Amino acid sequence: MARSHKPIVWSLFAAGGTFAAFVTPAMIVVSGLAISIGLLPAEALAYDRMLALLQNPFGKGFAFLTVFLPAWHAAHRLRITAHDFGIRADLIVAAVCYGLATGATLLAGGALLRL
Amino acid sequence: MSRRPYTRTVSAASWWLAQPRYIRYMGREVSCVFIGAYTAVVVIGLIRLAESGAAWGAFVAALQTPASLIFHGFALAFALYHATTWFNVTPKAMPVQIGDIVLPDSVIIGAHYAAWAVVSGLLFYLAGG
Numbered sequence: 001m002a003r004s005h006k007p008i009v010w011s012l013f014a015a016g017g018t019f020a021a022f023v024t025p026a027m028i029v030v031s032g033l034a035i036s037i038g039l040l041p042a043e044a045l046a047y048d049r050m051l052a053l054l055q056n057p058f059g060k061g062f063a064f065l066t067v068f069l070p071a072w073h074a075a076h077r078l079r080i081t082a083h084d085f086g087i088r089a090d091l092i093v094a095a096v097c098y099g100l101a102t103g104a105t106l107l108a109g110g111a112l113l114r115l
Numbered sequence: 116m117s118r119r120p121y122t123r124t125v126s127a128a129s130w131w132l133a134q135p136r137y138i139r140y141m142g143r144e145v146s147c148v149f150i151g152a153y154t155a156v157v158v159i160g161l162i163r164l165a166e167s168g169a170a171w172g173a174f175v176a177a178l179q180t181p182a183s184l185i186f187h188g189f190a191l192a193f194a195l196y197h198a199t200t201w202f203n204v205t206p207k208a209m210p211v212q213i214g215d216i217v218l219p220d221s222v223i224i225g226a227h228y229a230a231w232a233v234v235s236g237l238l239f240y241l242a243g244g
Binding site: 032073078 | 127
């Protein structure tokens with residue numbers, strides 16, 4: 001059987017899609033909507049609390065996955081969707097999509113290591 | 116060149132406007148733009164947090180602006196659409212067979228929705244506690 005990089009890309013897409021389905025909606029509410037609509041007190045995102053949360057190895061790992069997996073899912077789906085919108089330059093599209101996901105992953109990893 | 120070249124009668128860019136089910140398909144696919152954009156917001160937040168307390172404070176203040184609320188509202192709508200479409204195809208992506216018993220689609224989908232409720236509840240609990 002011919003070797004292909006597809007299984008790696010596909011498994012990251014599947015893992016990312018699953019993570020994005022289970023976790024991302026709640027995360028969007030918690031970080032982007034909850035305080036404004038009064039669902040959570042402003043202290044929920046207080047500096048000291050977030051710092052303690054993300055200095056914890058589990059918090060760090062979870063935050064890393066929150067970026068890494070959905071980013072790869074979005075990158076792969078965006079690449080395929082570009083084709084659906086009539087863009088046929090797949091090599092460039094793939095480079096941009098996976099490049100953005102790699103950049104996001106590295107930036108997140110770097111920030112988490114500095115905490 | 117004696118033969119007439121074949122020309123597509125369907126637009127490569129706007130074919131999906133032809134039928135509601137194509138539009139729903141594109142809605143599902145476009146959800147990735149919002150998932151990706153939200154991921155970028157998280158990355159910016161992590162960078163600000165690593166910078167200083169003041170930088171984090173400014174980031175949280177920016178999250179309360181109307182523009183941010185509108186973005187997160189759309190992001191939530193697309194994330195929910197992604198989640199439901201994702202869970203609804205799980206029986207096709209990974210059918211479960213135990214011996215002679217093939218688990219019905221509704222059981223597989225239902226288990227995912229139940230797990231989704233537990234995970235979301237846990238995240239809200241941790242965020243508030």
